[in-house]
Amino acid sequence: MPSTQLTRGIAATTSPVVGPGRLNSLLDRILCLLEKVSDEAFWNSLFGDRVLNLLKRYFGSDVVFLGFIVYLAPIMGYQLHSLFYYLVNYIKERMYVSIQIGKNETGYDAIQQFVATKTAHIRDLRDVEGRCIHDDNDDNDMQRPSPPPKLHLYPLDEIEHKITYKHHTLWVTKKKNGGVGNNNENYYSNNIKDLLGMMNSNPCIQITMRGQDMGLLKGFIQEWIDTHFEKEYGKLTIFKCVPTRYEGFEWRTVGSKELRSFESVILKEGQKEHILKDIQTFRRREHWYSIRGIPYRRGYLLYGPPGTGKTSLVQSVASKVNMNVAIISLSGNMDDENFNVLLQEVPRNSILVMEDIDHCVIKDPNSDNDTSNAKISMSGLLNALDGVVAQEGSMVFMTCNDVNRLQPALLRPGRIDMKMELGYADKTQINKMFWRFMGEDDIEPSNGDDTDAEDAEKSKSKMIYSQELQDLAQKFTDMIPDLKVTPAELQNFFIMNMMDHEDFDLDEDKKKPVDYTYLLDAVPVFLETVARDREQALEHNASRNQKPTPSANTTNDDTKIVNTSSNDTKTVVEDATLVKSDPPKKI
Numbered sequence: 001m002p003s004t005q006l007t008r009g010i011a012a013t014t015s016p017v018v019g020p021g022r023l024n025s026l027l028d029r030i031l032c033l034l035e036k037v038s039d040e041a042f043w044n045s046l047f048g049d050r051v052l053n054l055l056k057r058y059f060g061s062d063v064v065f066l067g068f069i070v071y072l073a074p075i076m077g078y079q080l081h082s083l084f085y086y087l088v089n090y091i092k093e094r095m096y097v098s099i100q101i102g103k104n105e106t107g108y109d110a111i112q113q114f115v116a117t118k119t120a121h122i123r124d125l126r127d128v129e130g131r132c133i134h135d136d137n138d139d140n141d142m143q144r145p146s147p148p149p150k151l152h153l154y155p156l157d158e159i160e161h162k163i164t165y166k167h168h169t170l171w172v173t174k175k176k177n178g179g180v181g182n183n184n185e186n187y188y189s190n191n192i193k194d195l196l197g198m199m200n201s202n203p204c205i206q207i208t209m210r211g212q213d214m215g216l217l218k219g220f221i222q223e224w225i226d227t228h229f230e231k232e233y234g235k236l237t238i239f240k241c242v243p244t245r246y247e248g249f250e251w252r253t254v255g256s257k258e259l260r261s262f263e264s265v266i267l268k269e270g271q272k273e274h275i276l277k278d279i280q281t282f283r284r285r286e287h288w289y290s291i292r293g294i295p296y297r298r299g300y301l302l303y304g305p306p307g308t309g310k311t312s313l314v315q316s317v318a319s320k321v322n323m324n325v326a327i328i329s330l331s332g333n334m335d336d337e338n339f340n341v342l343l344q345e346v347p348r349n350s351i352l353v354m355e356d357i358d359h360c361v362i363k364d365p366n367s368d369n370d371t372s373n374a375k376i377s378m379s380g381l382l383n384a385l386d387g388v389v390a391q392e393g394s395m396v397f398m399t400c401n402d403v404n405r406l407q408p409a410l411l412r413p414g415r416i417d418m419k420m421e422l423g424y425a426d427k428t429q430i431n432k433m434f435w436r437f438m439g440e441d442d443i444e445p446s447n448g449d450d451t452d453a454e455d456a457e458k459s460k461s462k463m464i465y466s467q468e469l470q471d472l473a474q475k476f477t478d479m480i481p482d483l484k485v486t487p488a489e490l491q492n493f494f495i496m497n498m499m500d501h502e503d504f505d506l507d508e509d510k511k512k513p514v515d516y517t518y519l520l521d522a523v524p525v526f527l528e529t530v531a532r533d534r535e536q537a538l539e540h541n542a543s544r545n546q547k548p549t550p551s552a553n554t555t556n557d558d559t560k561i562v563n564t565s566s567n568d569t570k571t572v573v574e575d576a577t578l579v580k581s582d583p584p585k586k587i
């Protein structure tokens with residue numbers, strides 16, 4: 001009790017911090033100061049006689065005084081403004097910790113996705129970016145209807161989002177131009193540069209937390225990244241370039257797939273091994289390239305009819321070497337500058353894929369008849385690819401159906417270092433495709449080591465079963481003509497027929513070998529369908545080639561005649577264009 005009284009007593013004596021007496025003395029001091037300042041003797045002592053006379057002469061004139069206001073006031077205003085921001089930042093730096101993660105960092109997406117999960121719960125949120133995302137991966141092999149996409153909310157650029165994580169308040173801002181690398185620039189010059197398009201875009205995401213514990217904030221962010229990668233571990237992330245809300249494009253994760261096993265892609269003898277060896281050698285040889293001054297990048301071209309496994313091969317290679325896939329499309333509004341920027345920002349550890357480049361339309365600067373609306377030029381494309389701006393260590397895969405439609409300049413070594421044709425299935429591929437669908441699990445060849453009687457029996461039945469199936473495989477391979485159908489068509493054949501006989505196949509409990517001879521019965525119909533599809537494709541190509549086009553009428557030195565591999569008709573292609581402006585649709 002006495003101590004309480006004592007505390008109160010002290011408080012009573014010290015509490016009138018701004019009492020009437022103090023206020024009077026403060027007022028008194030201010031008045032004294034004003035009197036002093038208005039006295040000429042004060043300025044005389046400060047500047048001396050000569051300076052004071054000069055100042056009097058100049059500021060005695062209203063015009064000079066006005067000039068002073070007009071010229072010096074904005075400068076002083078700006079300085080005061082800068083000082084204000086400097087002080088605010090100074091205080092902020094001492095009260096907050098902040099981490100910026102550049103867009104090129106592998107963890108960027110992880111952080112963004114974590115913030116997106118929190119964004120939905122922010123109550124006073126007014127303006128966000130909505131993205132429709134398919135939660136289920138679109139699996140090529142399972143042609144099921146995919147569920148509708150879900151709307152996810154992502155933070156907008158330059159808008160601060162307040163989220164709570166483990167009882168800490170964090171402020172997250174996606175910045176179009178991060179502070180990293182721009183430290184010497186001030187706010188105004190950055191804005192002017194931005195306006196003039198001179199700004200090096202340096203997008204990043206900034207996370208700020210109250211306090212001084214940088215380790216804690218780092219730990220939080222690491223947790224988000226870990227959670228994301230745990231989920232994604234063992235998956236293949238697919239990035240695609242998509243238009244942004246502002247003009248331009250950006251890389252965005254469009255999903256992740258189960259790794260595609262290398263074995264699941266069936267090519268001609270030695271093809272897969274050849275390409276894999278090349279990639280592995282390239283990845284080991286960074287130093288080798290560096291000491292020889294060769295740009296450390298490698299380009300591959302996969303060409304062949306649709307459905308021969310070009311995309312599948314890229315995915316399986318990426319899975320094999322633990323890389324992701326970044327797919328860029330040259331169509332639409334993509335112009336030289338966007339393409340250039342995107343190539344510099346290819347997500348780390350990703351194989352860059354330019355799909356169906358023979359279907360891309362390229363601007364022809366020399367042609368007045370260019371009605372294609374294409375925005376990307378051949379020179380822009382080549383320059384961007386030339387490794388000057390492309391990421392070091394990058395691997396570029398281009399795929400196309402008809403290699404003859406590509407400009408030779410695109411194919412020169414350094415841009416394309418390895419070309420590989422993936423054609424119609426040969427007999428070995430047909431046989432392997434059969435086993436891909438029929439040979440799983442049950443038909444592992446028995447090694448005959450089973451000691452247990454039951455196992456021995458099982459093994460025996462498996463061998464018979466396997467032998468029957470081997471005969472079937474052989475008959476099937478004999479019935480399908482060499483180099484006439486694509487692996488995709490074969491895949492479709494198995495999927496469709498096996499689905500038709502689903503109940504039949506699920507007859508496992510009856511322990512009797514499933515009779516797959518229905519497959520052989522279906523082959524003639526299958527071959528007829530394929531033949532009809534080819535005829536339609538030929539008709540389609542023929543009718544397209546008959547259409548008079550502006551380029552078809554011009555036969556100057558710059559035009560060349562190429563042979564389309566899909567049929568034997570001759571097509572005229574202008575040299576200045578990568579492809580004809582009326583690309584064929586896939587068959």
Ligand SMILES: Nc1ncnc2c1ncn2[C@@H]1O[C@H](COP(=O)(O)OP(=O)(O)OP(=O)(O)O)[C@@H](O)[C@H]1O
Nearest residue numbers: 140141264265266306307308309310311312487488
């Ligand atoms: N060589 C192959 N081995 C195994 N599966 C294949 C092969 N070729 C195609 N497929 C299957 O066919 C489907 C289409 O294949 P993919 O997309 O890789 O063909 P593509 O050659 O890239 O076609 P496009 O030229 O139309 O892009 C996939 O589901 C894939 O599993």
